[in-house]
Amino acid sequence: xxxxxxxxxxxxxxxxxxxxxxxxxxxSFEVARGEVFGMLGPNGAGKTTTIEVLEGLxxxxxxxxxxLGLDVCKHPESIxxxxxxQLQSVSLYPRLTVTELLDLFCSFFSHHVPTKxxxxxxxxxxxxxxxxxxxxxxxQQRLSIALALVNDPELVFLDEPTTGLDPQARRSLWxxxxxxxxxxxxxxLTTHYMEEATELCDRVAIMDHGRILEMGTxxxxxxxxxxxxxxxxxxxxxxxxxxxxxxGGVTRAAQEDGQTVLYSDAVPDTIGGLxxxxxxxxxxxxxxxIRQATLEDVFLDLTGRALRD
Amino acid sequence: xxxxxxxTVANLKSLTxxxxxxxxxxxxxxxxxxxxxxxxxxxxxxxxxxxxxDQDGTASSAGIRDSxxxxxxxxxxxxxxxxxxxxxxxxxxxxxxxxxxxxxxxLVGFKAGQKGSIAVELYTDxxxxxxxxxxxxxxxxxxxGINLQLAGGSQVITVNPLTLTSTNISTVTYLVPSILxxxxxxxxxxxxxxxxxxxxxxxxKRMGATPLPRWKLVASNILLRLVVAAVDTVLIxxxxxxxxxxxxxxxxxxxxxxxxxxxxxxxxxxxxxASFLKTEEQATGVxxxxxMPLMFLSGIFFPFDFMPDFLxxxxxxxxxxxxxxxxxQTMVNGTQVAPLALDAAVLAGWLVVCLAISARSFRWE
Numbered sequence: 076x077x078x079x080x081x082x083x084x085x086x087x088x089x090x091x092x093x094x095x096x097x098x099x100x101x102x103s104f105e106v107a108r109g110e111v112f113g114m115l116g117p118n119g120a121g122k123t124t125t126i127e128v129l130e131g132l133x134x135x136x137x138x139x140x141x142x143l144g145l146d147v148c149k150h151p152e153s154i155x156x157x158x159x160x161q162l163q164s165v166s167l168y169p170r171l172t173v174t175e176l177l178d179l180f181c182s183f184f185s186h187h188v189p190t191k192x193x194x195x196x197x198x199x200x201x202x203x204x205x206x207x208x209x210x211x212x213x214x215q216q217r218l219s220i221a222l223a224l225v226n227d228p229e230l231v232f233l234d235e236p237t238t239g240l241d242p243q244a245r246r247s248l249w250x251x252x253x254x255x256x257x258x259x260x261x262x263x264l265t266t267h268y269m270e271e272a273t274e275l276c277d278r279v280a281i282m283d284h285g286r287i288l289e290m291g292t293x294x295x296x297x298x299x300x301x302x303x304x305x306x307x308x309x310x311x312x313x314x315x316x317x318x319x320x321x322x323g324g325v326t327r328a329a330q331e332d333g334q335t336v337l338y339s340d341a342v343p344d345t346i347g348g349l350x351x352x353x354x355x356x357x358x359x360x361x362x363x364x365i366r367q368a369t370l371e372d373v374f375l376d377l378t379g380r381a382l383r384d
Numbered sequence: 385x386x387x388x389x390x391x392t393v394a395n396l397k398s399l400t401x402x403x404x405x406x407x408x409x410x411x412x413x414x415x416x417x418x419x420x421x422x423x424x425x426x427x428x429x430x431x432x433x434x435x436x437x438d439q440d441g442t443a444s445s446a447g448i449r450d451s452x453x454x455x456x457x458x459x460x461x462x463x464x465x466x467x468x469x470x471x472x473x474x475x476x477x478x479x480x481x482x483x484x485x486x487x488x489x490x491l492v493g494f495k496a497g498q499k500g501s502i503a504v505e506l507y508t509d510x511x512x513x514x515x516x517x518x519x520x521x522x523x524x525x526x527x528x529g530i531n532l533q534l535a536g537g538s539q540v541i542t543v544n545p546l547t548l549t550s551t552n553i554s555t556v557t558y559l560v561p562s563i564l565x566x567x568x569x570x571x572x573x574x575x576x577x578x579x580x581x582x583x584x585x586x587x588x589k590r591m592g593a594t595p596l597p598r599w600k601l602v603a604s605n606i607l608l609r610l611v612v613a614a615v616d617t618v619l620i621x622x623x624x625x626x627x628x629x630x631x632x633x634x635x636x637x638x639x640x641x642x643x644x645x646x647x648x649x650x651x652x653x654x655x656x657x658a659s660f661l662k663t664e665e666q667a668t669g670v671x672x673x674x675x676m677p678l679m680f681l682s683g684i685f686f687p688f689d690f691m692p693d694f695l696x697x698x699x700x701x702x703x704x705x706x707x708x709x710x711x712x713q714t715m716v717n718g719t720q721v722a723p724l725a726l727d728a729a730v731l732a733g734w735l736v737v738c739l740a741i742s743a744r745s746f747r748w749e
Contacts, residue, residue: 160594179390
């Protein structure tokens with residue numbers, strides 16, 4: 076990540092509401108050139124609205140929004156020449172072929188990449204003459220990324236690029252995004268998959284109810300809240316919560332999906348105490364394990380609910 | 385310009401690769417022409433009326449008249465050549481037979497051993513295939529009989545076939561401009577469906593994220609429909625001319641003007657519908673609800689004069705009435721419902737008003 080030079084995105088106190096609903100309620104952030112920036116949050120958090128304001132598809136109610144150094148409200152056309160856009164779940168002219176669609180989109184821009192090169196970049200060579208309606212979900216998503224790249228953009232917006240894809244297709248899309256960064260492009264994406272944010276993003280903003288709750292690199296976000304690691308096992312009534320909370324090293328105990336999670340800054344003490352206690356109470360903690368805290372934990376801690384609720 | 389053309393071609397490809405759309409846009413109107421043509425070309429009236437002009441005024445010509453009188457399919461009215469030709473142009477008679485002066489002389493002369501023949505003139509309208517065939521058949525048969533009886537089969541009396549176009553047009557000729565009007569109405573109103581579909585699927589929004597200006601998106605849609613309108617016109621008129629021998633006699637430039645004005649007006653109506661409809665299902669339903677009454681209440685398929693007063697006042701409100709009227713007047717000199725200028729003004733009015741409403745209310749997502 077290079078933090079040098081002008082940021083490619085600079086948003087200051089962006090607000091946008093629909094009727095009484097504050098979709099975006101005072102959001103500020105910057106994205107540096109060459110950076111992959113992720114917005115993580117549940118459906119309805121305001122991610123899509125934010126990204127669509129940046130793409131020039133929606134007018135903000137207030138706030139300052141600059142993309143590639145230009146004001147989005149004043150210069151939408153010149154920005155659109157230089158950015159690449161992939162929208163959430165768009166199906167394109169279903170009866171046009173991959174090549175025809177790419178050619179069509181190329182004609183919208185003053186400067187564009189050869190179609191063949193785009194097809195190769197997203198590995199759709201064998202389906203170049205297939206109609207877009209006949210493509211699989213993953214292929215359609217790759218096509219929609221190719222369409223976002225026709226003008227060789229400096230900055231690419233990807234709105235939930237892997238939603239609805241199987242794990243293999245998701246992996247192949249991740250490789251594509253990493254390839255973009257390797258070519259020096261800046262990427263802003265939204266997702267509600269924490270693995271995706273962890274895997275791809277240099278920095279992440281966690282968004283909920285139209286606000287950014289926390290922003291930083293993934294290790295920063297986790298480190299800021301969780302110095303400790305998590306000891307987890309299947310919850311059982313034989314091990315009462317109030318005693319678990321007092322075990323050595325435990326800073327906090329929580330219940331997640333039928334599991335008891337003990338956040339601990341001294342894992343050996345905690346495990347030792349837990350096993351001694353289990354012995355004493357004639358109970359057994361099933362599926363006992365230790366892990367680092369994750370973005371999911373951060374999100375849970377920030378909002379009191381899981382990401383995909 | 386390249387963008388506009390590319391977008392129009394993309395839309396055209398989408399249309400031609402969609403079998404259902406192809407059917408409704410091109411084959412349905414042609415089926416209509418064929419169906420109506422077959423239904424109505426047997427002009428309904430089983431008797432054919434013929435004008436009889438006797439310029440000979442002899443016992444022989446009266447005898448020939450008697451022979452014709454025995455043909456059950458034909459009824460006759462007698463008059464001067466001038467009167468009967470006028471009657472045929474008005475549509476009162478379907479053909480005129482002229483027995484020329486000298487017919488008796490020729491017959492008598494033949495018996496006396498003189499050579500020579502005399503030609504009976506037969507006026508028919510080639511656009512009325514069926515009646516023309518009936519009359520020509522009857523005339524040939526009867527004259528053969530007379531030749532056989534009086535001259536032992538020698539061709540003393542021959543036929544000189546002449547054509548005379550009647551302005552009272554045949555039912556098929558009347559209907560072809562109506563079917564064209566229907567096709568133009570449908571292509572305009574139906575345009576709402578792909579537009580709503582493209583919005584629902586986010587295609588319009590995706591285009592909005594490119595530098596493509598919106599007016600080009602709209603213009604390419606209009607261009608596509610006008611191309612389709614031109615193709616439909618050629619197909620419908622082509623089938624009408626090739627299969628049913630209708631005659632296009634009017635002002636072709638004005639007719640082309642009405643084709644595009646009509647397509648434009650109904651396209652504006654389609655855009656307006658698309659402004660208020662949210663889902664593709666809604667659009668397909670509403671489009672049917674709009675086009676059905678237009679088709680049957682506009683009086684394009686039956687003469688305006690035959691309608692009950694109530695229906696006539698409904699029809700006077702509908703734009704399709706004026707498109708049908710304009711096309712009929714400019715293509716086949718049909719009887720008019722309204723002056724041409726009024727036809728054009730009404731269509732232009734619908735175009736402007738609906739386009740203005742669309743411009744205000746159209747949603748891109």
